[in-house]
Amino acid sequence: MDTFRAAGVRLYALSYDEPDALADYATAQDVTFTMLSDPDSKVIESFGILNALIPPEDHPWYGIPFPGTFVIDGEGAITHKFFEHNFAVRPGPEQLLAAALDQEFELPADRSATEGAEVGHVEVDVAFAGDFLPMGLTRQIVATFSVPAGQHLYGPPTPDGLVATAIELDDIDGVLSYDVVAPPTAPLTLSGSGETLQAYNGDVVLRLPVTQNARAMHKDDEGRYVTISGRVRWQACDDVKCFLPESSAFSFRVEAGFPVLGDMGAGEGRVPPMNGAAHFQKMIDRRR
Amino acid sequence: MADEIEVDTRGGPTTGPFYEDAEGFNMPEAPGTGSRRIPRGDFPTGPDVGQRLPDIVAIDQTGRLVDVHEDRDGQPAVVVFYRSAVW
Structure with missing residues (x-):
């Protein structure tokens, strides 16, 4: 707050x-x-x-x-x-x-010094934004693609044979992901093939919201950790040719937050009392 | 409108007195019953992006009458509609 x-x-x-x-x-x-x-x-x-x-x-x-x-x-x-x-x-x-x-699409201020422009190919940094993974509240996997001048990455839809920029999560019991947050694309026609693609302008930040449903908390030896793994995929093209599709794996081991329960009963994770039962009774009565 | 929205009843019983919904969240009631009647297909989500947020005038936790657009005083804001602070 x-x-x-x-x-x-x-x-x-x-x-x-x-x-x-x-x-x-x-x-x-x-x-x-x-x-x-x-x-x-x-x-x-x-x-x-x-x-x-x-x-x-x-x-x-x-x-x-x-x-x-x-x-x-x-x-x-x-x-x-x-x-x-x-x-x-x-x-x-x-x-x-x-x-x-x-x-949402601002580049992280502490980005590593190895920019794509200097090495001639796309550089990718993947981070888990947040210090733990609560139940039901999303955190994000943030992928930052540093793209050299003259090259582009693409968003969906892509034609056959071209890979759209994406964050893919492994199928992990208890870990859920939602629609990726991506910057807008603009149509771009390659002069080589004449194909029109949905291109991102310059460097690209994708954010994948993830959360957990509490089942994951029992999957680790220490009980409260969950490993979130997957990969990012991308394929760059310049004005005349496309480079080979690439991917990079990521894995984050993060603490899973305990579910927060209401105060109308006993148990670990209960919130501080707020006289919930009395208020609930009032709700039952108020429209009678 | 109500009968056009499908209730999500996917999921089922799990250990103890609990049920589990389609995404694996635990709950005390069967999916699609009581407070767990949630939509599966399209459902109304209010005014669209680009529109002005409709006026909200309501009593706050201190008993003060708050007009959101006036109260925020030109600042951006996040407005959360949630189910209940009691349950």
Whole structure:
């Protein structure tokens, strides 16, 4: 939250909870962002995102939204939207902050000195952005491709025989990945073959959101680590010819975060008490 | 609209009193029941990128009435719609 404040980005979180429930939650969790109460789901309905799969007579779930996140710029225009089918998955704070600051495709400041331009071929750096992998909240695998002048990398779709720039995750039990975040492409026609391709302009940053579903936590000897492995693929072309497709493997061993559970019961990982059971009873009663 | 959205019922029972959804997340209810009614196909996600965020005026955790566009005072913002702080 301090990082958001320092970056000049405001954070609002809206739910159908009553203000007193939000107050208890904020106290228990030391919340410093703004929590908004929409007990009649009026704001949720005005956005058109009321969860219509839950009938009105079904207490107490009725009134929740299809959960999601909007990022807006200083003018108030929506610049990004994050909606997943599964509410268990949400974008992590690093991802949201990069979106709010329009820095998703910015090259890392501490990039290694071996730039593609100096060695004449594409250089790739792959990093895991984050210090651990929580359940349901995404972190990102960030691949930075340094591309020499005169060469290009490509996004999908590519014609047969040409490899699109991609991050591929191995099939690892408990590790989930979502749609890659990629910069826009522009059509580029190769003078050699006359083919039109979707090219990235200059150096390329791809970000693959990943998370875990807690099953992974039992797969390692030490119980709480998970290895995320895979490879990046790319193929460069200059104006007249394409180079051979290339790939580079990566592997990161990261700590898997413990699932955070509500406070309505005992158990490891429970959040601090916020009088949840009483608030839940009130929710059951409030529309009777 | 409601009957056009498919409920995701994939997944099933796992160890103990728990169920598991299509992505392997554990949960106390069977997929597609109670608060676990989540969409499988298309579902509404509100205003599109490029549009102005509709006005939001609501009470915050301190009891203050907040108008988001006024309150953010020209700063960019992240607005999260989530299910509940209680459960």
